[in-house]
Amino acid sequence: MVEANIKIIEELKEFLKIINTDLELRKLFTSKASDFTRNRKLTYNRTVFLIVNMLKKSLSIEIQNFFENCLSENLSCTKSALSIQRKKLKPLFFEVWNQLLVNSFYNYYGDKVKKWNGFLLIAVDGSTINLVDKQEVKNHFGTHGNHIKEVPMAGIMKFYDVLNKITVFSKIHPIKIGEKSIVAQHIECIPEDSLSIYDRGFASFSLMYLLIHQEKTKHFVMRCKQGFNKEVSDFMLSPDDDKVINLGPNYRAIHKMKEYGFSVFLHTTIPIRMIKVELETGEIEVLLTNLYDCKKYKKEIFKTLYFMRWKIETSYGHDKNVLQLGQFSGHTIWSIEQDFYATTLVSNLQSIIEKQCEPYLEIKNKIRKHDYQINRTLSIGSMKNKIVALLLAEEPKIVLLELQNLFERYLEPIRINRSYERRKSKIRQSGKYKSVNNYKRVI
Secondary structure (H helix, E strand, O other), X not given: OHHHHHHHXXXXXXXXXXXXXXXXXXXXXXXXXXXXXXXXXXXXXXXHHHHHOOOOOOHHHHHHHHHHHHHOOOOOOOHHHHHHHHOOEOOHHHHHHHHHHHHHHHHHHHHHOOOEOOEEEEEEEEEEEEOOOOHHHHHHHOEEEOOOOEEEEEEEEEEEEOOOOEEEEEEEEEOOOOHHHHHHHOHHHOOOOEEEEEOOOOOOHHHHHHHHOOOOOOEEEEEEOOOOOHHHHHHHHOOOOEEEEEEOOOHHHHHHHHHOOOOOOOOOOEEEEEEEEEOOOOOEEEEEEOOOOOOOOOHHHHHHHHHOOHHHXXXXXXXXXXXXXXXXXXXXXXXXXXXXXXXHHHHHHXXXXXXXXXXXXXXXXXXXXXXXXXXXXXXXXXXXXXXXXXXHOOXXXXXXXXHHHHHHHOEEEOOOOOOOOOOOOOOOOOOOOOOOOOOOOOO
């Protein structure tokens, strides 16, 4: 796995080299053709490295730390200089760079990529994130609130490979754009030969139609509400627990499909398999899928399969609480988007380095009561400055092995079926900083 990771890092480095030599390509990622052509302390590469180095402290401190610990050069610059330079760099660069990482991962890992019955298991879900209170930001992303107060907020979307801990696609978007619309607009980003899993907020005729009618059908499992439509309501009342129906659209779905460029009618139908699943509470839920083969995909497997979607929820928790996704290093639209996509890149880098630790974990798990995993909170703290060192190193293997050793120091047990009652506190602590039990920042 180390060798595969070396190839991935070399691909990322090579992409940077090409951008620095190919002026036509660089135009795609800069505001103007003349950007980053003059000899400055913050070159194109250094600006990129600064942003991916997780800027969470005061920018002046972060810049000083960057030049002293990452470049080891007697140089420095002001935070104003960084603000000027990052305005030249389009967030698109980090989107493309992360896509290169994802493609390289699946290419170089090959048969070592974890799958479920031959499928990549992709959880699809969205969330929201609070933004800085600037008029430019509010005009672009929008606000959310009530008659008392409106808060600047953006929607975020993620397609997450739950078995390999890889974010194959992410998007930050205006809050008023619905999650189903974002998925429909980027449905081609769902990998081929994958099985995508959705919670009940995504259940719709239009989304299922789009998934089925791609050039190559994309398989899905989608939870729906008990009153989703008449067919589901009748199914809930029937003694059946596994049934295939021909599902048709309502007028709203017909209108939505026109927005997506498809013409469907009331008599248009798609085959959908409905499966009843009993939760631990005794509540019955219905799953919709296009895995029609009842012998190959028995109904008993779907409860465990759908539960694997929960890993995208913990992934969002990691992004927001550990990687401090909402702690943006700038107050402009581009700086927010740069930080967002750079965070996705860093999270994926963390995941591929964790894979180097799997042989070590196998040995440890043989002699311990519980199975152990890498503590992702502490391991991300080890990556501060090391990301830049990894991208600058002539021998990436040395830095990768150093990070692997640091990761292997911090293990935590996997306690299966562990759950706690969800408690919501309405108490808000005044002041800039909060004291949280059993939690301290690592970056």
